[in-house]
Amino acid sequence: MSGDFDAIIVGSGPGGSTAADTLTAAGWSVLIFERGKNHLVDLQRPSELLHEFSNDEIKFWNRHFLGPDPWLEPRTFRMNAADGERRHVGEVNNLPATVGGGGVHADGKVPRFREEDFRVLTELGPMEGATVADWPFGYDELEPYYAEAEKLVGVAGVAGANPFAAWRSGPYPMPPGAPMYCALITAAAAERLGYHPYPGPTACNSVPYDGRPACNNCGFCAFFGCPIHAKGDPVGSLRRALMTGRAELRPESMVSKIRVTNGRATGVEWIDADGEHHIEAGRHVVVAAGATETPRLLLLSGLDHPQIGRNLMYHFQTLTFGQLPMRLHSHKGRSVTHLHDDFIVVDDEARAAAVAAGLPWLKGGLVEHGGAAHPILESKLYPWGPEHKNMMRESPLRDRLAGLTMQGEDVPQATNRIDLDPDVRDVHGLPVARITYQPHRHELAASAHYGPKLETILHEAGALWTRTSTSPRIGPEFRAGSLVSSSIPASRHVTGTVRMGTDPLTSACDEWGRLHQVPNVVICDSSPFPTGAGYGPTLTLVALSIRNSRALTR
Amino acid sequence: MARFFDSSQYAIVQAACARLIPTDRDPGATEAGVVDYIDGFLGAFASDPPLIWAGGPFSGRVGGNPRFAVFHRLSQRDELAWRTRIEGSKGIPERERLGPVVGLQERYRAGVEALGADFVRLSLEEQDRRLKEDPEFLELLREHACEGMYGAPEYLGNRDLTGWRYIGFEGDVQPRGYTDDEVSKP
Numbered sequence: 001m002s003g004d005f006d007a008i009i010v011g012s013g014p015g016g017s018t019a020a021d022t023l024t025a026a027g028w029s030v031l032i033f034e035r036g037k038n039h040l041v042d043l044q045r046p047s048e049l050l051h052e053f054s055n056d057e058i059k060f061w062n063r064h065f066l067g068p069d070p071w072l073e074p075r076t077f078r079m080n081a082a083d084g085e086r087r088h089v090g091e092v093n094n095l096p097a098t099v100g101g102g103g104v105h106a107d108g109k110v111p112r113f114r115e116e117d118f119r120v121l122t123e124l125g126p127m128e129g130a131t132v133a134d135w136p137f138g139y140d141e142l143e144p145y146y147a148e149a150e151k152l153v154g155v156a157g158v159a160g161a162n163p164f165a166a167w168r169s170g171p172y173p174m175p176p177g178a179p180m181y182c183a184l185i186t187a188a189a190a191e192r193l194g195y196h197p198y199p200g201p202t203a204c205n206s207v208p209y210d211g212r213p214a215c216n217n218c219g220f221c222a223f224f225g226c227p228i229h230a231k232g233d234p235v236g237s238l239r240r241a242l243m244t245g246r247a248e249l250r251p252e253s254m255v256s257k258i259r260v261t262n263g264r265a266t267g268v269e270w271i272d273a274d275g276e277h278h279i280e281a282g283r284h285v286v287v288a289a290g291a292t293e294t295p296r297l298l299l300l301s302g303l304d305h306p307q308i309g310r311n312l313m314y315h316f317q318t319l320t321f322g323q324l325p326m327r328l329h330s331h332k333g334r335s336v337t338h339l340h341d342d343f344i345v346v347d348d349e350a351r352a353a354a355v356a357a358g359l360p361w362l363k364g365g366l367v368e369h370g371g372a373a374h375p376i377l378e379s380k381l382y383p384w385g386p387e388h389k390n391m392m393r394e395s396p397l398r399d400r401l402a403g404l405t406m407q408g409e410d411v412p413q414a415t416n417r418i419d420l421d422p423d424v425r426d427v428h429g430l431p432v433a434r435i436t437y438q439p440h441r442h443e444l445a446a447s448a449h450y451g452p453k454l455e456t457i458l459h460e461a462g463a464l465w466t467r468t469s470t471s472p473r474i475g476p477e478f479r480a481g482s483l484v485s486s487s488i489p490a491s492r493h494v495t496g497t498v499r500m501g502t503d504p505l506t507s508a509c510d511e512w513g514r515l516h517q518v519p520n521v522v523i524c525d526s527s528p529f530p531t532g533a534g535y536g537p538t539l540t541l542v543a544l545s546i547r548n549s550r551a552l553t554r
Numbered sequence: 555m556a557r558f559f560d561s562s563q564y565a566i567v568q569a570a571c572a573r574l575i576p577t578d579r580d581p582g583a584t585e586a587g588v589v590d591y592i593d594g595f596l597g598a599f600a601s602d603p604p605l606i607w608a609g610g611p612f613s614g615r616v617g618g619n620p621r622f623a624v625f626h627r628l629s630q631r632d633e634l635a636w637r638t639r640i641e642g643s644k645g646i647p648e649r650e651r652l653g654p655v656v657g658l659q660e661r662y663r664a665g666v667e668a669l670g671a672d673f674v675r676l677s678l679e680e681q682d683r684r685l686k687e688d689p690e691f692l693e694l695l696r697e698h699a700c701e702g703m704y705g706a707p708e709y710l711g712n713r714d715l716t717g718w719r720y721i722g723f724e725g726d727v728q729p730r731g732y733t734d735d736e737v738s739k740p
Contacts, residue, residue, distance in 0.1 A: 037629065051610060051611040052609070052611070053610050054608065054610030054611050054612070054622065054726065054728070055613075055725070055726030055727065056705075057705060058608070058701055058705040058706060058709055059607050059608055059706075062705075063606060069632065071635050071639065071652065071655075072631055072634070072635050089652060177734075178734035178738050179737070180738070181737065181738055181739060181740060215731075216728070216729070216730070216731025217732040217733070217736070217737045218727050218728050218732070219732070220726070227612070227729075228611065228728065228729065252629065273629060273630070274630070326740065329736075331723065332732040332736055333737035374704075375717070375718070375723050376700055376704045379703065380696070380697060380700050384573070384574040384575070384696050385573065385576065385682070388574070388576075389575065389720070392720075392721050393721060395721065424652070425651065427631055427651065
């Protein structure tokens with residue numbers, strides 16, 4: 001198959017794979033480009049999987065198996081212009097560059113957003129220094145696509161378990177999997193304090209689903225590829241698209257430019273694994289490279305809409321850990337199994353905290369109960385010498401460690417942005433993405449308000465001690481073993497950067513993800529999000545990708 | 555037979571790792587062959603495919619085909635990245651895109667030389683004192699010692715699962731996994 005594709009899709013993660021599935025189901029021919037390698041699906045026999053993922057801490061944590069290699073494809077980072085051109089070159093918040101993208105490494109918590117997340121400006125109002133906006137449509141419009149996305153990805157959960165959840169038209173496709181012992185303990189403590197924990201909707205099979213087996217609780221979940229493909233990595237969508245015979249997947253192929261003539265995209269320029277440059281024609285270009293690489297590609301293509309790259313959002317993570325007296329064996333199971341939404345809901349206390357901080361309002365985020373760790377990561381936290389092995393046997397920072405992570409909502413700021421680094425080039429010779437990012441004081445105030453509540457939960461659970469930190473870190477950077485606590489956000493929940501809206505002055509794409517400047521370029525990832533919500537973006541971006549792709553074929 | 559270290563370097567790194575993760579009532583870095591992990595990494599390209607990424611999906615320790623030992627082939631670009639990291643940029647233009655890189659091999663050569671040819675014969679206190687003289691090399695050695703102690707044995711450390719056994723960690727458990735009761739109960 002070559003030339004003249006109905007659509008060229010850039011990126012094979014959850015957004016691109018969903019677009020491929022949706023478009024091929026409508027009879028379109030698609031060509032999917034993926035800059036990373038293919039460890040997922042046999043391209044000759046797409047019904048077969050490659051099975052190259054494994055329970056191997058060195059391969060996934062220490063040696064960049066999922067890519068990108070930060071030396072081949074670095075990014076640069078600065079907090080603001082006072083840092084000069086950049087303060088860091090290398091790894092900045094990398095999502096995997098591999099067939100399947102961010103769907104491969106995620107531990108698969110896939111909540112929906114709530115109704116008010118689509119109308120933050122209307123419900124809560126503007127905030128100084130932030131570009132708070134409503135989405136161009138509401139939850140009711142997206143609900144059917146959410147339902148479809150849950151079926152597509154394969155989500156296990158319990159409808160009605162979360163009293164703050166948005167309405168839903170039907171049950172989850174699967175019942176939840178086994179709850180972690182540790183999460184049961186902290187969830188029970190949270191409940192005693194009046195909070196409302198529930199089994200988190202998880203893209204991880206509790207029963208065989210879509211030709212993939214049930215999860216067997218191996219525990220190598222967050223940041224690992226699933227060896228048996230029980231996670232909702234995009235293999236289901238990709239495999240289905242490839243088996244139509246109307247999709248071609250080209251791994252290790254870097255799209256360097258979208259070709260635009262007279263306001264229409266005509267195809268892409270791309271670079272193969274040997275460094276050779278090529279051109280491919282297509283009638284539409286679907287960009288699903290993630291909220292960092294998507295604006296980079298648009299900027300590399302010479303698209304100069306002033307909104308491209310702006311309003312970059314992460315989650316401001318508040319991480320509270322505590323040592324429990326008993327062993328928790330959190331290396332068994334799905335990394336995180338319980339969530340609570342109480343800190344997303346603006347209550348009287350949050351309103352008072354906002355007033356005290358001089359803010360119009362304040363929102364926290366989803367709280368995750370659990371968190372696995374493996375022994376290499378743990379061992380690097382302990383001192384060397386005789387004490388090392390005593391600590392490893394006692395395991396205060398792994399086997400007895402309970403963790404709560406709040407994925408705090410990050411308000412959009414025009415100054416937080418992706419642009420092209422003026423000097424640093426990747427292995428292809430292309431300018432790399434430069435991230436300019438610093439949190440708004442809203443995030444700091446929300447973290448200061450909710451952090452102590454997280455500690456109270458762990459104390460109620462019986463913690464001997466608790467510690468709270470944040471990512472990005474507030475204050476000076478420090479290094480402990482291989483863990484660098486820095487001003488670079490650790491959250492892989494990246495959104496914004498190609499904002500959608502109805503006004504071409506204040507948004508870069510319309511409500512269907514079509515660029516105002518070049519309407520046959522359609523964004524199918526988390527880049528169009530006007531606001532980030534306090535929830536992981538994956539299910540919402542899959543729902544958007546279905547909606548945007550289907551609109552294309554009408 | 556070492557891949558990278560000569561016999562003197564091998565003995566010095568082994569003795570240094572024994573200070574980082576000592577042998578006590580349980581075996582330590584020496585018994586786990588941590589030095590072999592480091593030597594295997596520094597000499598990764600002495601094998602084909604190189605010892606960078608072990609295979610998948612199963613090791614065979616709890617069933618399934620033992621595929622960890624079949625290392626992945628590297629693409630041309632991966633080889634460029636890993637050779638640059640391990641061997642250094644050595645003035646080769648394509649390895650200096652982001653500036654000159656001091657390779658791990660060079661850092662080990664220099665670090666081991668600074669520990670001294672007499673390192674293995676010193677008192678333990680004196681060994682610790684010498685280790686602390688170069689905090690950057692000590693940090694590198696400590697990180698690699700941890701990986702060699704607690705990583706999968708296909709990377710040549712964690713011999714006989716020494717590192718996992720003494721902490722009660724079962725390591726890779728696919729394709730068996732854990733039962734729901736093992737996940738949810740104390």
